[in-house]
Amino acid sequence: MAKDKKLVESITSMEVDFPQWYTDIVKKAELIDYSSVKGCMVFKPAGYALWENIQAELDKRFKAVGVQNVYMPMFIPESLLEREKDHVEGFAPEVAWVTQGGLNQLTEKMCVRPTSETLFCDFYARDIQSYRDLPKVYNQWCSVVRWEKETRPFLRSREFLWQEGHTAHATAEEAQERTIQMLNVYADFCEEFLAIPVIKGRKTDKEKFAGAEATYTIEALMHDGKALQSGTSHNFGDGFAKAFDIQYTDKDNTLKYVHQTSWGMTTRLIGAVIMVHGDDSGLVLPPRLAPTQVMIVPVMQKKEGVLEKAFELKEKLGGFRVKVDDSDKSPGWKFSECEMRGIPLRIEIGPKDIEAGNAVLVRRDTREKITVPFDCLEQKVGEVLEAMQKEMLERARAHRDAHTYVATDFEEFKKTVAEKPGFVKAMWCGDQACEDKIKELTTATSRCMPFEQEKLADTCVCCGRPAKAMVYWGKAY
Amino acid sequence: MAKDKKLVESITSMEVDFPQWYTDIVKKAELIDYSSVKGCMVFKPAGYALWENIQAELDKRFKAVGVQNVYMPMFIPESLLEREKDHVEGFAPEVAWVTQGGLNQLTEKMCVRPTSETLFCDFYARDIQSYRDLPKVYNQWCSVVRWEKETRPFLRSREFLWQEGHTAHATAEEAQERTIQMLNVYADFCEEFLAIPVIKGRKTDKEKFAGAEATYTIEALMHDGKALQSGTSHNFGDGFAKAFDIQYTDKDNTLKYVHQTSWGMTTRLIGAVIMVHGDDSGLVLPPRLAPTQVMIVPVMQKKEGVLEKAFELKEKLGGFRVKVDDSDKSPGWKFSECEMRGIPLRIEIGPKDIEAGNAVLVRRDTREKITVPFDCLEQKVGEVLEAMQKEMLERARAHRDAHTYVATDFEEFKKTVAEKPGFVKAMWCGDQACEDKIKELTTATSRCMPFEQEKLADTCVCCGRPAKAMVYWGKAY
Numbered sequence: 001m002a003k004d005k006k007l008v009e010s011i012t013s014m015e016v017d018f019p020q021w022y023t024d025i026v027k028k029a030e031l032i033d034y035s036s037v038k039g040c041m042v043f044k045p046a047g048y049a050l051w052e053n054i055q056a057e058l059d060k061r062f063k064a065v066g067v068q069n070v071y072m073p074m075f076i077p078e079s080l081l082e083r084e085k086d087h088v089e090g091f092a093p094e095v096a097w098v099t100q101g102g103l104n105q106l107t108e109k110m111c112v113r114p115t116s117e118t119l120f121c122d123f124y125a126r127d128i129q130s131y132r133d134l135p136k137v138y139n140q141w142c143s144v145v146r147w148e149k150e151t152r153p154f155l156r157s158r159e160f161l162w163q164e165g166h167t168a169h170a171t172a173e174e175a176q177e178r179t180i181q182m183l184n185v186y187a188d189f190c191e192e193f194l195a196i197p198v199i200k201g202r203k204t205d206k207e208k209f210a211g212a213e214a215t216y217t218i219e220a221l222m223h224d225g226k227a228l229q230s231g232t233s234h235n236f237g238d239g240f241a242k243a244f245d246i247q248y249t250d251k252d253n254t255l256k257y258v259h260q261t262s263w264g265m266t267t268r269l270i271g272a273v274i275m276v277h278g279d280d281s282g283l284v285l286p287p288r289l290a291p292t293q294v295m296i297v298p299v300m301q302k303k304e305g306v307l308e309k310a311f312e313l314k315e316k317l318g319g320f321r322v323k324v325d326d327s328d329k330s331p332g333w334k335f336s337e338c339e340m341r342g343i344p345l346r347i348e349i350g351p352k353d354i355e356a357g358n359a360v361l362v363r364r365d366t367r368e369k370i371t372v373p374f375d376c377l378e379q380k381v382g383e384v385l386e387a388m389q390k391e392m393l394e395r396a397r398a399h400r401d402a403h404t405y406v407a408t409d410f411e412e413f414k415k416t417v418a419e420k421p422g423f424v425k426a427m428w429c430g431d432q433a434c435e436d437k438i439k440e441l442t443t444a445t446s447r448c449m450p451f452e453q454e455k456l457a458d459t460c461v462c463c464g465r466p467a468k469a470m471v472y473w474g475k476a477y
Numbered sequence: 478m479a480k481d482k483k484l485v486e487s488i489t490s491m492e493v494d495f496p497q498w499y500t501d502i503v504k505k506a507e508l509i510d511y512s513s514v515k516g517c518m519v520f521k522p523a524g525y526a527l528w529e530n531i532q533a534e535l536d537k538r539f540k541a542v543g544v545q546n547v548y549m550p551m552f553i554p555e556s557l558l559e560r561e562k563d564h565v566e567g568f569a570p571e572v573a574w575v576t577q578g579g580l581n582q583l584t585e586k587m588c589v590r591p592t593s594e595t596l597f598c599d600f601y602a603r604d605i606q607s608y609r610d611l612p613k614v615y616n617q618w619c620s621v622v623r624w625e626k627e628t629r630p631f632l633r634s635r636e637f638l639w640q641e642g643h644t645a646h647a648t649a650e651e652a653q654e655r656t657i658q659m660l661n662v663y664a665d666f667c668e669e670f671l672a673i674p675v676i677k678g679r680k681t682d683k684e685k686f687a688g689a690e691a692t693y694t695i696e697a698l699m700h701d702g703k704a705l706q707s708g709t710s711h712n713f714g715d716g717f718a719k720a721f722d723i724q725y726t727d728k729d730n731t732l733k734y735v736h737q738t739s740w741g742m743t744t745r746l747i748g749a750v751i752m753v754h755g756d757d758s759g760l761v762l763p764p765r766l767a768p769t770q771v772m773i774v775p776v777m778q779k780k781e782g783v784l785e786k787a788f789e790l791k792e793k794l795g796g797f798r799v800k801v802d803d804s805d806k807s808p809g810w811k812f813s814e815c816e817m818r819g820i821p822l823r824i825e826i827g828p829k830d831i832e833a834g835n836a837v838l839v840r841r842d843t844r845e846k847i848t849v850p851f852d853c854l855e856q857k858v859g860e861v862l863e864a865m866q867k868e869m870l871e872r873a874r875a876h877r878d879a880h881t882y883v884a885t886d887f888e889e890f891k892k893t894v895a896e897k898p899g900f901v902k903a904m905w906c907g908d909q910a911c912e913d914k915i916k917e918l919t920t921a922t923s924r925c926m927p928f929e930q931e932k933l934a935d936t937c938v939c940c941g942r943p944a945k946a947m948v949y950w951g952k953a954y
Contacts, residue, residue, distance in 0.1 A: 036557060036599050037587070040550035045615070048546050069525050073517035074589075074620060074636055075573075080513060096552075097577035098589065101635075102570055102624035110514070112551075112575065112589070122513050138522070142620070143551060147579035158578075159551055 011340075013280050018224040025274055026153045029283045029341050039151040039158035043267075046341060049291035050270050051161060055141060057193050057288075058163065058265065061185050062139055067165060070138045072119040075110040080118045084243040087117060090210020094147045096158075112145040117211065117236075117262055120166035121244035128258060131170055131250050137178070139165040154271035155228075155477050162266035168246065168258040172237065175259035179235040182263040183216045186231035194269065195286040195392040196220050196276050197400055198230060199423075199472055201448030206432050209262075213237035219447040219472060221400040222275035225421020227447050227474035230272055233263035271477070276396050277365075283342030284365050286392050287385040294322040294381060295343045297334045299350030301326060309354050313347065316378055320385070339364060344388055345381060363388055365395075408457040413473075417442040423474045427467035429460035438462055438473065447472040488817075490757050495701040502751055503630045506760045506818050516628040516635035520744075523818060526768035527747050528638060532618060534670050534765075535640065535742065538662050539616055544642060547615045549596040552587040557595045561720040564594060567687020571624045573635075589622040594688065594713075594739055597643035598721035605735060608647055608727050614655070616642040631748035632705075632954050639743035645723065645735040649714065652736035656712040659740040660693045663708035671746065672763040672869035673697050673753050674877055675707055676900070676949055678925030683909050686739075690714035696924045696949060698877040699752035702898020704924050704951035707749055710740035748954070753873050754842075760819030761842050763869050764862040771799040771858060772820045774811045776827030778803060786831050790824065793855055797862070816841060821865055822858060840865055842872075881949075885934040890950075894919040900951045904944035906937035915939055915950065924949040 011028060014021040026032050031047030043051065059069070075098060082088045095111035113119065124136060141163045151157045165182060169175040183200060190196045198218035208215035212234040220230045241247070241257040250256050277284040287293050294317060298310040310324045325334045331348070338346045348360040359377055361370040365388055372380045403422030407413035416424050424444065428434060439445050449469045460467050488505060491498040503509050508524030520528065536546070552575060559565045572588035590596065601613060618640050628634045642659060646652040660677060667673045675695035685692035689711040697707045718724070718734035727733050754761040764770050771794060775787040787801045802811045808825070815823045825837040836854055838847040842865055849857045880899030884890035893901050901921065905911060916922050926946045937944050 033600065033604065035550050035596070037550040037552050037554060037596075040552065042550070042600050043548035045545035045547055048548050051548075052546060068522035069529060070522055071520035071525050071528075071620075071638065073512050073514040073519070074622070075514050075517065077514060094579050096575045096579075098573045099576045100574035100586075102572070109577075119512070119514075123510065123519050127510065143548075145551070161548065 011280060011282065014223065014278070015280075021278075021280070022271075022274060023153070025278055025283055025340075031270070031283075032153050037158075039148060041153055041157055043161075046291070047270065050273070050285075050289065051267055053289055053291060054193075054265075054269055055163070058185075058189055059141075061189055062163075062165070065181060065185060067137050067139045069140060071140050071142070072113075072116050072123065074113050074142070076113055076116075076118055077108050077110050079108065080122055081111060083118060083121070084211050084240055087211035087240075091115065091146075096145050096147055113142075114144055114146045115262075115264070116140065116142075116144075116164055117166065117240060118244075120262075121240050121246060121260075124168050124258065124260075125244050125246045128168060128246055128248050131248055134168060134170045134248060134258065135174065135178070136168040137165070138167065139163055152271075152477075154274070155268050160267050162264050165261070165263045167261045168241075169260070170248070170250070170256070170258065172259045175237070175261050176235055179214070179216060179233045179261045179263070182261070183218065183231070183233040186233070186263070186265060187218050189265075190218060190220065190230060190269075190272075191393060193286070193288050194273055194276075195288075195389055195396060196230070196272055197393060197397040199448060199450050201450035201472065203232075203448055204428075204432070204435060204446045204471070206435050207446060209234045211236065211239060213239060217448050219423075219474075220272055220276065221403060221423060221474075222272070222477070223278070223399070224275065225403050225475075227423065227472075227476040228268070228272050228275070229447070229476065230269060231263070231265040234261060236260040236262065268477075277392060278342070281336075282340035284392070285342035285344060287344040287389045290342065290344050291321065292323050292341075292343050293320045293385060294345045294347060295334075295338045296322065296324045296347045296349060297331055297338065298324065298326060299331045299348055299353075303351045305354060306349065306351060310349055313349065313359065313374070313377065316374075317381055319378070320381060335362075344385060347377075347381075365392060406456055407461055410462055413438070413461050414442055417444045417473070417475070421475070423447065423472050425454070425456060425470055425472055426461035427455075427457045427459065428469055428471045429463055429465045430468035431460075431463065431465075434460055434462035442473075444473045444475055447474050447476065488757060488759065491700065491755070498755075498757070499748075499751060500630070502755055502760055502817075508747070508760075509630050514635075516625060518630055518634055520638075523768070524747065527750070527762075527766065528744055530766055530768060531670075531742075531746055532640070535662075535666055536618075538666060539640075539642070542658060542662060544614050544616045546617060548617050548619070549590075549593050549600065551590050551619070553590055553593075553595055554585050554587050556585065557599055558588060560595060560598070561688050561717055564688035564717075568592065568623075573622050573624055590619075591621055591623045592739075592741070593617065593619075593621075593641055594643065594717060595721075597739075598717050598723060598737075601645050601735065601737075602721050602723045605645060605723055605725050608725055611645060611647045611725060611735065612651065612655070613645040614642070615644065616640055629748075629954075631751070632745050637744050639741050642738070642740045644738045645718075646737070647725065647727070647733070647735065649736045652714070652738050653712055656691070656693060656710045656738045656740070659738070660695065660708070660710040663710070663740070663742060664695050666742075667695060667697065667707060667746075667749075668870060670763070670765050671750055671753075672765075672866060672873060673707070673749055674870060674874040676925060676927050678927035678949065680709075680925055681905075681909070681912060681923045681948070683912050684923060686711045688713065688716060690716060694925050696900075696951075697749055697753065698880060698900060698951070699749070699954070700755070700876070701752065702880050702952075704900065704949075704953040705745070705749050705752070706924070706953065707746060708740070708742040711738060713737040713739065745954075754869060755819070758813075759817035761869070762819035762821060764821040764866045767819065767821050768798060769800050769818075769820050770797045770862060771822045771824060772811075772815045773799065773801045773824045773826060774808055774815065775801065775803060776808045776825055776830075780828045782831060783826065783828060787826055790826065790836065790851070790854065793851075794858055796855070797858060812839075821862060824858075842869060883933055884938055887939055890915070890938050891919055894921045894950070894952070898952070900924065900949045902931070902933060902947055902949055903938035904932075904934045904936065905946055905948045906940055906942045907945035908937075908940065908942075911937055911939035919950075921950045921952055924951050924953065
């Protein structure tokens with residue numbers, strides 16, 4: 001048992017030091033390793049498998065709404081990056097520049113893509129001629145680079161994996177519809193697959209994407225009460241189209257500019273899963289996301305018939321993602337390992353269980369132990385995984401709701417931000433000066449103006465002038 | 478009909494100008510577009526869909542032999558690239574260098590990975606301590622950069638997509654086994670999925686990978702008689718382990734170096750599919766690879782019941798990848814488009830067919846027309862696709878065999894290479910001087926020393942000294 005304890009004791013408690021707890025989990029659950037490349041990380045098999053599952057599910061949902069995958073070059077020539085003024089201002093300070101190719105200096109330096117609007121626009125300008133060529137609803141899965149100073153595994157790194165969708169439409173209405181449609185795809189994915197509830201809303205102008213007319217976001221609340229922007233969808237209007245001269249001949253034979261959108265989700269979602277569902281024993285994975293949904297742990301596995309039974313049960317559970325841990329570690333060690341890795345369901349099976357005709361199921365989230373006759377195993381496993389997926393979402397929603405506060409005057413606002421980690425709902429006049437002041441005095445930022453608006457008061461929480469919108473505020477990752 | 482002709486006439490015949498035929502196909506079948514980034518290309522939806530299918534199938538085959546996916550950083554610090562002497566000599570002249578991050582010059586420049594041996598070694602040196610940590614059988618899907626001067630779509634570009642497997646083993650035997658195992662996975666994949674027959678063999682030392690002890694390859698023959706290296710698998714012995722100090726404590730408590738392999742396949746496989754199977758009407762896709770296996774083309778689609786029937790047939794064929802082309806183009810135009818895009822099977826369905834209770838199937842490869850009663854459609858489609866997959870491989874093999882020659886003296890060798898595009902089998906003494914001479918005088922290179930050796934003669938085809946091995950020679954892409 002000494003060994004088992006060692007594995008568990010090596011995690012810092014989340015109540016003691018949340019950031020250290022987080023770092024411990026990503027290391028101990030073997031999700032990532034640091035690399036010799038500063039600010040970049042190595043995705044180990046357990047970490048990459050999460051991304052593979054996220055990717056497969058999102059990709060399926062994209063294709064169901066008509067998205068086609070493509071792949072653009074990873075480099076952007078400086079002159080291309082500079083074409084749209086707001087965009088280059090936003091990104092130029094944080095890109096990596098390639099200046100040498102082979103043994104020669106490049107005549108024009110190129111950055112490694114921090115995002116690919118400029119490449120898609122350059123392509124669309126050539127590829128789109130007629131209204132028949134519209135809409136273009138393209139996406140790519142790739143890695144991008146942003147030269148961050150402070151980095152944290154999954155949450156912020158110099159290179160990260162993501163998908164970026166880029167669309168072009170004949171009308172402003174269609175672009176707006178697609179922007180919201182993709183935000184909804186993101187929100188549904190987070191809730192249904194990752195069991196993470198999100199607030200859908202619009203970013204203030206201060207927080208919107210460089211070059212966008214409007215940015216929409218989904219915001220999630222982590223266990224420590226900090227917000228995480230989990231996906232964004234931008235409506236560009238015809239701003240990029242004008243900068244890149246993307247015009248089409250419409251049915252009425254006149255030239256018109258296209259209207260564009262872009263939308264992205266990244267590997268930071270893995271950080272969200274950790275920080276929403278994890279506990280002091282390690283990771284807790286929602287069943288739909290989990291690469292291994294069920295781990296069968298044989299007890300006294302050298303006794304005749306135990307391993308055979310374990311593998312027989314695995315066969316029976318062919319409709320789930322099941323493994324048998326037949327390594328020579330002790331059962332207690334294996335239990336701890338299952339917990340650390342967040343495997344939703346553990347099945348314990350030893351000689352006594354076999355004699356009784358039962359297996360013992362243990363839920364990762366509640367630790368609930370359920371004794372199940374072999375005959376009912378398949379059905380029960382299905383039910384328990386379903387229930388766990390549902391209850392994890394409910395618990396996360398309850399936690400978020402319990403950590404969402406209202407403030408109607410500035411003293412209350414400051415006190416809430418200072419003392420109660422979570423979202424604070426408060427009215428805002430629409431002036432960036434108030435946003436800046438709030439950030440300066442509280443470090444909280446505007447997360448979004450939610451689609452579901454409430455009238456909490458008539459006046460701005462900061463300046464007292466007439467309010468224009470209710471805003472979710474919070475400290476953010 | 479004028480319109481239909483235009484689409485077809487715009488391809489150069491492969492007999493007239495094979496390179497131009499190839500370029501025409503990649504453009505007209507909408508696989509790629511050139512980009513504003515020199516030497517890099519845009520994968521359009523039809524091109525990327527091929528890569529997605531290749532990736533899905535290969536990944537399934539990898540996982541069946543115990544491969545786990547990971548992801549390493551895309552940058553390699555100069556000092557890391559330089560660690561293994563042969564390796565850096567091979568790659569340093571053709572890498573892209575990042576020298577600036579954000580607004581600052583980097584203190585150490587980094588290249589964009591041309592291949593990731595050095596990153597995996599750096600990671601393995603930290604991650605592997607004990608024999609319990611072995612083997613490591615990791616793979617990553619990513620893009621890599623090599624600063625090529627001459628580029629061609631899919632075949633050679635500055636950035637390309639690939640997978641790179643990197644393994645570490647306790648013994649030399651196990652590393653050798655894995656090297657050959659993965660070569661076999663590649664060969665089976667090419668034959669069973671892409672319908673491309675390959676020659677398996679070992680590269681000569683001159684042609685092996687920078688830093689490898691031995692490189693194994695699969696070589697395919699294109700329609701124009703040129704060879705294409707289609708996948709390679711390298712055994713590194715303990716060379717990289719010594720350069721990167723990757724040691725493990727064995728069961729006997731002594732420190733030992735690991736033995737390593739790496740293996741890769743790239744988007745050039747798409748080029749191989751085009752050049753092995755294509756014809757003067759466009760692409761011909763093997764059914765297992767084809768993103769759309771069956772295109773239903775309604776004839777006189779405005780007549781009552783035609784479109785309904787077309788979509789009814791689509792439903793019936795739910796086990797296949799089927800689309801209905803209900804656009805407002807003429808049927809002839811749609812037929813030409815199906816051919817250009819290489820869709821394996823076309824189903825024509827018009828009022829007369831509906832009255833007769835039949836559909837007309839047209840095979841892309843043979844143009845054979847088959848009239849099939851609606852009742853038998855599903856079964857027949859399955860049979861025809863199966864047959865087509867099999868016969869495409871057989872035809873490619875027959876073509877290759879018909880273009881594989883034997884030469885036993887140098888005059889014959891030179892004449893064959895000059896006059897008969899294809900492989901030339903000839904004996905070799907094992908001396909690089911002969912390889913160099915052959916290349917200089919004929920432009921043919923050694924493709925591989927095949928596993929299936931034959932004794933064609935006693936002496937080297939070039940120098941007349943005793944022969945050590947039979948070699949496949951050929952002009953290569």
